[in-house]
Amino acid sequence: MITIDQSLIYIVFLVLASLILLLVGIITSYLRLISKLTSFKGEKSAVDTGNLLIQAQIRAQKILEEAHVKAREMLTRNDSFSKDLETKIEEELAKSMKMYVDKYDETLEKTEKESIKVLQNIPSDIKTLFLKEIEVVRQNLNQEVQKVEKDARQIVVEAYQKVEAEVEKYKLERIKQVDESIILILKDVARKVLSKEINKEEHEKLVLKALEEAKRQGVFGVKSTEDTYVRSDTK
Amino acid sequence: MNDFNHYLDTYGEIGFVDSSFYSIVYVSGLPQVHPSEIVVFETGDIGQVLTLTPGFSEILLLTNAQLRVGSKVVRTGKSFEVPVGTELLGRVINPLGYPRDKGKVLTSLKTRLVDTDPPKILERTQVQKPLETGVTLVDLVVPLGRGQRELIIGDRKTGKTEFLLQTILTQASYGTICIYAVIGQKQIDIQKLTEFFQDRKIAKTTIIVASSSSDPSGLIYLTPYTAMAIAEFFRDQGKEVLLILDDLTSHARCYREISLLAKRFPGRSAYPGDIFYLHARLLERAGNFKNGSITALPLAESILGDLSGFVQTNLMAMTDGHIFFDIELFNQGKRPAVNPFLSVSRVGHQTQSPLLRDVSREVSIFLVSYERMKQFLHFGAEVGENARKILALGEKLDVFFNQSSEMIIPVTINVVILAALWAGIWNETRKEDLKREMESIILTYQTNTNYKKQFDDLIFSSKLFADLVNYLRRNSEVVTSVLRRGG
Amino acid sequence: MYDQILNKLRTLEDKEKLLLEIEILLSGLYEEKGLGFNSLLQNRIRGWVSSYLTEELSKPDVDKEAFLRGLEKELKNLKDVYLTLAYEPTQDQIDTIASFIRQSTGGKIILNLSYDPQLIGGVEIIYEGVFRDFSFKRIFEKEFEEDREEILKKLAQHE
Numbered sequence: 001m002i003t004i005d006q007s008l009i010y011i012v013f014l015v016l017a018s019l020i021l022l023l024v025g026i027i028t029s030y031l032r033l034i035s036k037l038t039s040f041k042g043e044k045s046a047v048d049t050g051n052l053l054i055q056a057q058i059r060a061q062k063i064l065e066e067a068h069v070k071a072r073e074m075l076t077r078n079d080s081f082s083k084d085l086e087t088k089i090e091e092e093l094a095k096s097m098k099m100y101v102d103k104y105d106e107t108l109e110k111t112e113k114e115s116i117k118v119l120q121n122i123p124s125d126i127k128t129l130f131l132k133e134i135e136v137v138r139q140n141l142n143q144e145v146q147k148v149e150k151d152a153r154q155i156v157v158e159a160y161q162k163v164e165a166e167v168e169k170y171k172l173e174r175i176k177q178v179d180e181s182i183i184l185i186l187k188d189v190a191r192k193v194l195s196k197e198i199n200k201e202e203h204e205k206l207v208l209k210a211l212e213e214a215k216r217q218g219v220f221g222v223k224s225t226e227d228t229y230v231r232s233d234t235k
Numbered sequence: 236m237n238d239f240n241h242y243l244d245t246y247g248e249i250g251f252v253d254s255s256f257y258s259i260v261y262v263s264g265l266p267q268v269h270p271s272e273i274v275v276f277e278t279g280d281i282g283q284v285l286t287l288t289p290g291f292s293e294i295l296l297l298t299n300a301q302l303r304v305g306s307k308v309v310r311t312g313k314s315f316e317v318p319v320g321t322e323l324l325g326r327v328i329n330p331l332g333y334p335r336d337k338g339k340v341l342t343s344l345k346t347r348l349v350d351t352d353p354p355k356i357l358e359r360t361q362v363q364k365p366l367e368t369g370v371t372l373v374d375l376v377v378p379l380g381r382g383q384r385e386l387i388i389g390d391r392k393t394g395k396t397e398f399l400l401q402t403i404l405t406q407a408s409y410g411t412i413c414i415y416a417v418i419g420q421k422q423i424d425i426q427k428l429t430e431f432f433q434d435r436k437i438a439k440t441t442i443i444v445a446s447s448s449s450d451p452s453g454l455i456y457l458t459p460y461t462a463m464a465i466a467e468f469f470r471d472q473g474k475e476v477l478l479i480l481d482d483l484t485s486h487a488r489c490y491r492e493i494s495l496l497a498k499r500f501p502g503r504s505a506y507p508g509d510i511f512y513l514h515a516r517l518l519e520r521a522g523n524f525k526n527g528s529i530t531a532l533p534l535a536e537s538i539l540g541d542l543s544g545f546v547q548t549n550l551m552a553m554t555d556g557h558i559f560f561d562i563e564l565f566n567q568g569k570r571p572a573v574n575p576f577l578s579v580s581r582v583g584h585q586t587q588s589p590l591l592r593d594v595s596r597e598v599s600i601f602l603v604s605y606e607r608m609k610q611f612l613h614f615g616a617e618v619g620e621n622a623r624k625i626l627a628l629g630e631k632l633d634v635f636f637n638q639s640s641e642m643i644i645p646v647t648i649n650v651v652i653l654a655a656l657w658a659g660i661w662n663e664t665r666k667e668d669l670k671r672e673m674e675s676i677i678l679t680y681q682t683n684t685n686y687k688k689q690f691d692d693l694i695f696s697s698k699l700f701a702d703l704v705n706y707l708r709r710n711s712e713v714v715t716s717v718l719r720r721g722g
Numbered sequence: 723m724y725d726q727i728l729n730k731l732r733t734l735e736d737k738e739k740l741l742l743e744i745e746i747l748l749s750g751l752y753e754e755k756g757l758g759f760n761s762l763l764q765n766r767i768r769g770w771v772s773s774y775l776t777e778e779l780s781k782p783d784v785d786k787e788a789f790l791r792g793l794e795k796e797l798k799n800l801k802d803v804y805l806t807l808a809y810e811p812t813q814d815q816i817d818t819i820a821s822f823i824r825q826s827t828g829g830k831i832i833l834n835l836s837y838d839p840q841l842i843g844g845v846e847i848i849y850e851g852v853f854r855d856f857s858f859k860r861i862f863e864k865e866f867e868e869d870r871e872e873i874l875k876k877l878a879q880h881e
Binding site for chain 1: 809812847858
């Protein structure tokens with residue numbers, strides 16, 4: 001019985017160790033997954049706001065360039081204008097530039113604000129998403145653990161049952177063998193006892209009786225002058 | 236076989252082994268043992284009593300045994316019996332009834348004596364039904380009948396076994412039980428035969444009784460008798476049985492070995508004096524009976540085509556004809572290498588319909604004249620119109636008779652093609668195309684039921700070969716339409 | 723004329739010994755100018771055999787060699803009676819058995835005894851190829867097999 005217990009303990013230990021390893025593996029993989037997820041999301045938002053700023057800059061630059069070109073055109077066309085006109089034009093140019101710069105500033109501010117807002121939302125978005133995912137992961141993990149527990153228990157029970165059945169079978173066989181050998185021993189003993197029972201005189205009597213019977217059956221042949229066998233029916 | 240102690244108690248007789256000499260064991264004791272009785276040794280080996288002398292009996296061992304001097308022997312009181320039953324179909328057994336294949340041991344079957352007297356005259360009838368072999372040359376020129384004993388004789392490696400396998404394939408489709416007795420051959424040959432039957436899916440109607448050359452001589456000696464006993468069992472059930480004995484010359488050699496070991500006086504070629512009785516009592520048990528039939532096809536090997544050997548002439552005397560496989564024809568490329576002039580079937584022709592009888596007579600006469608014409612060719616002489624015609628037709632006939640060992644051709648279509656040949660349908664065809672065209676007709680016959688019915692009716696309605704030839708000469712499209720379809 | 727000595731023989735061992743002695747005598751017949759024979763007769767042969775032979779050979783018209791060869795032949799022609807016993811019999815008992823059988827068969831027999839305790843009692847006889855079992859072996863086996871079931875049951879009860 002001792003050997004069976006030991007083997008049972010070994011089996012249980014093995015199963016528990018495998019369970020623990022499995023759990024550790026699952027948790028590390030999920031954590032890795034989640035970290036990847038956050039980094040990816042951060043990158044995306046950064047890219048988005050950067051994109052917005054760049055786009056605003058490009059647009060502003062375009063507007064400025066257009067203004068410059070137009071101004072030069074006007075200047076080249078109207079060379080005869082007086083200096084006042086020139087200064088006026090310069091003023092107007094400066095004003096429009098300022099306007100544009102302001103507009104540019106505005107849009108910049110706006111986009112900044114927007115991007116800040118988005119940036120601010122991202123963490124909360126990510127947080128809710130993250131929490132949701134964690135819930136799901138936790139549930140799955142629970143289920144898996146339960147299932148594995150159940151399977152492990154089942155395996156252990158089955159193994160034990162099988163071993164029990166084999167032990168039973170083995171016991172029956174051995175008992176049968178032992179019975180057989182008992183019978184053989186009994187037979188031998190009976191035979192020896194019986195033969196001891198008969199002493200030498202009785203043996204001799206038996207032998208002579210057997211010989212008489214054989215003679216009666218004609219085993220030794222009928223004494224006659226011809227050498228023929230005359231035998232009665234067998235037995 | 237019950238065990239040793241049972242027989243010891245029943246008969247109360249015991250014997251002791253005095254000496255042994257290869258397969259012969261000399262046993263003293265057993266005062267009331269009969270000749271040919273089976274005895275059982277202490278070790279479980281079995282033997283058959285050969286000779287009785289006042290001091291000892293000679294026993295032929297039937298199992299491979301190394302017997303110790305002083306071993307005990309008991310009588311069984313019976314002659315040799317073999318288990319028989321329908322469970323044997325599809326099995327490979329040795330002459331004692333033990334399985335040689337990986338199937339289960341046959342128990343609880345009825346047993347049948349192996350060496351019995353042949354049936355008397357009143358139980359027999361004339362050979363009436365034909366036995367189709369599927370081989371053109373044999374079916375037309377040397378036809379066989381059910382219940383006939385036909386000797387298949389030829390040199391080694393001339394195609395005898397292939398011919399027999401073709402016959403078995405044809406007969407298996409008619410439901411004949413085929414029993415193949417392999418007498419002292421190589422174990423690989425037994426294996427190949429088993430695989431052949433399994434591949435062609437005819438194992439369910441065949442039984443193989445096999446003894447390999449490494450088996451004790453006593454066992455090899457018993458093989459054909461066991462096969463005949465099994466054949467008789469199926470015949471008693473009213474079935475048609477085909478029994479093949481491959482081959483009786485090795486059987487005779489094995490019996491010679493036993494006799495010489497038993498110090499019997501040697502006769503011609505050192506064979507014992509009862510070598511004729513050995514085979515005659517076996518072959519006489521085959522025949523056509525009121526209830527069922529056993530057709531026996533024993534094989535004999537000749538040396539260099541010598542048909543006048545001792546065992547060969549013995550076998551020819553006790554069979555109803557022989558089919559001679561000529562090594563010369565085989566070397567010339569003819570397959571099957573049957574020599575139609577030296578082969579004869581004494582009771583086969585009476586089983587044929589009038590048309591077939593006419594056909595076989597025509598063909599035989601033609602073959603003789605063709606042979607004579609071929610002699611003229613050797614002289615390089617100028618040949619006349621008639622001779623040229625005969626030679627051309629003869630060549631085509633050779634192509635017609637050439638048949639591969641895989642093909643089985645029904646007789647009906649053979650007659651149709653032969654009549655077509657006679658009618659001149661293929662006069663303009665080249666030799667190379669001829670075989671192909673003939674094969675296409677055969678294939679059409681086997682696959683298309685309309686054509687089959689047409690040809691069958693044609694054969695059934697013709698009484699003479701000449702009529703059939705004339706009909707085909709006038710209505711040659713009957714055959715050529717098939718060619719155009721298929722060719 | 724050999725009956726006197728033949729009747730004294732009982733078992734196979736006796737016969738073998740006598741054959742050996744005859745062999746010795748025959749080989750020494752012509753040694754030392756015929757004088758060796760007598761010394762062999764006195765020294766190498768058993769007492770009762772020696773006295774019997776001296777008596778027989780001193781009769782007139784008796785050729786030593788022919789007599790001895792004749793005796794040898796008779797010995798070889800003795801039929802064997804195989805008896806398998808369940809005990810070791812005493813010499814007297816062997817005598818009784820031998821004389822009984824000799825009476826029944828007409829004399830020319832020799833016993834071949836063997837011992838098999840499996841027989842428990844009685845004897846197995848093999849003579850001239852006939853086998854008879856008069857022992858308890860079969861009966862014991864049969865009875866025991868019949869009781870086997872009961873014994874098994876009793877064993878199960880005791881467990």
